[in-house]
Amino acid sequence: MGKYRFETEEHELFRKTLRKFLENEVEPNYEKWEEERLIPKDLWLKLGEMGFLCPHVEEAYGGLGLDFSYSVIILEELERVGTSLTGVGLHSDIVVPYIESYGTGEQKNRWLPGCVSGQHITAVAMTEPGAGSDLANIKTTAIRDGDDFIVNGQKTFITNGIQADLVLVVVKTDPKAKPKHRGISLLMVEDGMQGFSRGRKLDKVGMHAQDTAELYFEDCRVPAANLIGEAGNGFRYLMDKLQQERLVVAIAGQTASEEMVEMTLEYVKSRKAFGKAIGSFQNTQFKLAEIATQVELGHSFLEALIEDHIAGKDIVTKVSMAKYWLTDTAKQIASECMQLHGGYGYMEEYKIARRYRDVPVAAIYAGTNEVMKMIIGKNMGL
Known part of the structure; x- marks a missing residue:
């Protein structure tokens, strides 16, 4: 997908550095971590050292004092590697903001530096x-x-x-x-x-x-x-922060969809059946045209929401729409892309198999998609 309108040269440089870090430190080990069912703590410390945890935290507490646009880049790049890195985004963009917004000076001094460095992992x-x-x-x-x-x-x-x-x-x-x-x-x-x-x-x-x-x-x-x-006041705090939590999940859903389109395009261009690439069959073309359109629409919608969120606007209704629609769409895309991979799509060595397993839960956590529809309906005056 194209980059976001809000991305500057600084964002590009940040993305490049992060991607290189993930290529060196995470991708070679990801398979092993999936088998071991755990991401080692030292990865957290390395992420912290590089400034990839809680970049929005004020410099006084060890952070970089950046806006949410940098979190977007981190969330996307982590999701590109795999959904099992979701706990990093949860730590940085879902839990730590509660300390920042509602914590006392003493609490911030006590916890934020460790959250930024990776010494503290939050849930x-x-x-x-x-x-x-x-x-x-x-x-x-x-x-x-x-x-x-x-x-x-x-x-x-x-x-x-x-x-x-x-x-x-x-x-x-x-x-x-x-x-x-x-x-x-x-x-x-x-x-x-x-x-x-x-x-x-x-x-x-x-x-x-x-x-x-x-x-x-x-x-x-x-x-x-x-x-x-x-x-x-806990319930009010939760309601205030759930907008960002659901935006985080929507970003992951969109990124997963973009990744699945890329890997499937690559596959259908190289895989042969009946003497020609399966990408030359009309059914394959129509399916991928439909999927690519959904992904493009999702990208534009998400881009507008991220900009509004950074500007401090109340986008609860639209975020609920994005969370439900983008995660449901990702589920559907996972199923269709697996089908386009044929028998190979069901094999663990093909990345689509992992996506097919990893994608569905996003429609359940951070408030189920049914709850999202309830919020939308209520805010429509129903």
Whole structure:
């Protein structure tokens, strides 16, 4: 795909440096990490050293003080290598912004430098065994006890859950609050806190190198100084930040689609059947023409949204549209591109097989696509 309108020479240079880093440090090892079901911690430290973690953090805390456009480039280049690197974007562009926006000076000093350097890996724990998109009905409680909160509950499907040493946990500090969402707060739980433990590393259909875990809190004592923002305001903070989270997922969906078109084009031009390249058959041409059109439309829509987001506009409705449409489109493209690869598409050594496994979950996480449609409908006055 073409580059974005907002890209300057500086962006191009940044992309080039990052791509070279990924070619040297990640691509040769990616297969091994998929088999081992984990990305090593030293990659995080290398990313941090190069300035590829949390580039938006202020220079006072070790960041580069850049805008979201640089995050877009990082998100795209990581997704090009593979979806299992999704935890890096989650750390930089989903979790750390909560500390930046709502953290106290003391909290920022304590955590941000390590988040930028890769010493700290972060996760956000919203989902529970009995509550996914329905956040107001979470059961995990954090009850005040002197200078601490006592946390009890369980979280699941937590990206970075095995490796994270800072977990932003969505808790109920007032279980009796009416309406329910008024009782929700955000609490930072740190590795090693008594009563905090991790369950198994979950075995997923795709995204094999990305660690995803269950987390348990049994009378886990967390200092009140780890409360992010004000008690009872957690739901509002989440709503404020979910716009960017869904944009991050939309960018990944679009990038995956662009990658699948490229690899399939290459394949159909070289693969022969009935004495000629399968790319010369009308069905192949029509299919790829349709897919390329969807990808082009997606790119233009996403570009406009990224520009609006950087400008600080409220784009919740359109981001919900992009998240649902681009991830659904990626699922459909994965299926059609696999078909165009024929039997080889079902073989692990062809990248389309991994894409076919990795793509579908994007329609589920960060709020299911059905929830996106609910938001769109509600904002249309329905």
